[in-house]
Amino acid sequence: MNEQIKVAVLGRNGRMGSEAVRAITDASDMELVAALGRGDDLQEIVSSGAQVVVDLTVPGATRENVRFAVEHGIHAVVGTTGWDDATLAELESWLADSPDTGVLIAPNFAVGAVLAMKFSEMAAAFFESVEIVELHHPQKLDAPSGTAARTAALVAAARERAGVAPSPDATESDPHGARGADLDGVHVHSVRLRGLVAHQETLLGNTGEQLTVRHDSFDRVSFMTGVLLGVRSVAKHPGLTHGLDGYMDLGL
Amino acid sequence: MNEQIKVAVLGRNGRMGSEAVRAITDASDMELVAALGRGDDLQEIVSSGAQVVVDLTVPGATRENVRFAVEHGIHAVVGTTGWDDATLAELESWLADSPDTGVLIAPNFAVGAVLAMKFSEMAAAFFESVEIVELHHPQKLDAPSGTAARTAALVAAARERAGVAPSPDATESDPHGARGADLDGVHVHSVRLRGLVAHQETLLGNTGEQLTVRHDSFDRVSFMTGVLLGVRSVAKHPGLTHGLDGYMDLGL
Amino acid sequence: MNEQIKVAVLGRNGRMGSEAVRAITDASDMELVAALGRGDDLQEIVSSGAQVVVDLTVPGATRENVRFAVEHGIHAVVGTTGWDDATLAELESWLADSPDTGVLIAPNFAVGAVLAMKFSEMAAAFFESVEIVELHHPQKLDAPSGTAARTAALVAAARERAGVAPSPDATESDPHGARGADLDGVHVHSVRLRGLVAHQETLLGNTGEQLTVRHDSFDRVSFMTGVLLGVRSVAKHPGLTHGLDGYMDLGL
């Protein structure tokens, strides 16, 4: 019989954390041994015998949480934002002292969103034209979405590396700005529509053909597929992994 | 046996005119009795016995062509642009003297494009949010497309008539103009992509649901369905009809 | 000041009924004056002063509920299934004695689904080819969906009325049944996919062009738009109306 992975969740009262508690409880190959909220003592992670910590807290807490886990040789799967180049470098130094421990820093746990970004980047250099359309609920405050901006940056960098010419565009008259945002030469269009959640299309065109990569996120629960993948994989990947795709064997 | 409709084409050397010559020749219920180019004598229309004239010429010629047809009691199906309120009023006065003659002025002969616009207008008042995405080949000079601008105007007018509130939009930050053009409160996004021809989507959203009406025009030959529908229907509709949908029995 | 519409909900404990209680409570132009569950006394409808009853119960109860409402001159908006030709005829006879009372029997309250079906029917005769793709969650027991079957029937009937030839199809070899269900000459394809709720596309094709009408239902709450439309409109439509589109002014 396979043993279950012992998991502790940090941030159990947040939206993501409470979903994670439920998902880990439901997963037959995992056992939830601890679930901590704000102010709880981190020692409980150790006393519970957790092998993996899932950190879904807040930017102000995640650094200490991960340091504690690494120092105790407990693997960490981290969805909290707020990690930058400086804190990631710090994290690398802690890991140097704990070479068997794995840490995943994942800005996005939706498997489909991660793949859509990856495929957009991979395809970018093989098409004359690339544009991005992102569609969200109308309560969203910023346009374009962070995911769309990051996708555009990846696409633009891939095209520059390959020496691809700019996407052709003969537009002479556009008095109302219908052509949308131009991010490093990649046009990005933001739709806001009641009923939607979070959706994105990368459109790639050559003479006579089009390739479309679309991701639809209907519900926050979609992130749980990625959290579980992280928990199952982190022990096999000592050191720092940045981005869930580092755990996805894309068969290449 | 049904008699064939005798048809004369004006503008036989143009892109649309040459397609029309071919389509009418191929239609089993029509006979092409004349095909005139620039400088040919309009009297040939009469001597050929044409019952219907198809005018696919240029703005500078269409007015005289249609006047000639109406004066001789020959029905006219007109795809040439350039008709405005003043010339349409003039046309009405000619038709007053020839009450059995029918004239169709059709800005768009693609049956699907006409229906897509109609459906967008019909649905507009029943949804909280409406936006339009149009996608064209990258040689196009203007954004948004004329069809998208017209659709937005129809949608906006329908919503105003019904007293619908503006589409919700909480956007506070949009430094690069990703939200596109705002035409009378309807956001319009223009994509330019190698490989495409002419495509348009109207996206309508309510809490929990979305309705999408999409038209793809892959080839200019798509206009011929509408030209043939016009030729078959014009005799049954004396007087002026503006827009191909006037001949489409939508079962309502 | 506009007076609020006094509304009673029957079936307050069901999935749809509880959503309706919430939606009516939230609507500023309505007042929820009663909410009845199984076994509650219908007299409460009268004593509460309800002007409109919303029936979201079960096939075995709806007939009596509606009869009671009509006899007391209270309008009824009915989403319960189970009405057939015989019971509808009975309902007409009750309404004959209460000529000012309106009743809406609505098999589908999602505004977008109703319009998608209507547009598919309207467009069907203007295209050579029509096929339907419906996509649902994988717990669904039957294929194709009832909505898809009904759409196919409406499309087939519209084409027959207009004398349109069958959709062209040169398929000679299809050993695994990839062409899907053939319902009255309209091919219907059923996709079952984790993550989806209820979605449907009608694809219509002519030479060089395609028209697509798509409806996405992401959440049951989408039905509430139609329920509220029904409550607001039923008093203005004495007698029986079958189908929510009877209350939708499509501007034609």
Next chain:
Amino acid sequence: MNEQIKVAVLGRNGRMGSEAVRAITDASDMELVAALGRGDDLQEIVSSGAQVVVDLTVPGATRENVRFAVEHGIHAVVGTTGWDDATLAELESWLADSPDTGVLIAPNFAVGAVLAMKFSEMAAAFFESVEIVELHHPQKLDAPSGTAARTAALVAAARERAGVAPSPDATESDPHGARGADLDGVHVHSVRLRGLVAHQETLLGNTGEQLTVRHDSFDRVSFMTGVLLGVRSVAKHPGLTHGLDGYMDLGL
């Protein structure tokens, strides 16, 4: 100054061959030095100084053409069908005697189609559900398309390798076969619609999310992007490469 690649086309009168003649003539980094039709002497390839041969002939001729090229140390880009395990093994033996020569056997030259297949295979193991919808013109004789069947096989194999459970499907009643073809556990749906050319969607679903990879082929000319990529790359890849993706640096 970069030197131009000297190219000979075999099969210049076929549909693909004549497109290739035009595309190579238009490419600024290539020079068309020979274009042979049926019965022309292969020696012309040598005398013309061709560095690369593009074979777009017929199954009965391609084996001899490629053998001739390899024996003369001329690289070959081959789009002709008809290569099986036996003839590919033979080709490997010829190449053993000419180790600097490269040969590309490409069943599909549409860059987007190759990527769509690759991405479908890569994503297959990360989703609970996968289905394929392919859409073609109504003159097509077979269903499903060869590309769809090949994609389904790649998807099924990837899922089996990763030990993924079968896609969930609770269908109990499907009297008309709406669920389409079941190929190794992957449902494939074939739409036939006037106006379409060749289109394919892979739909992948997890709880709360969907990933869609779609390829649209609007015109045969789309294959030329892949032919030119082959001509530019073949000299850098000695030996046999099977599939255009072998030349596509996917940045992994």
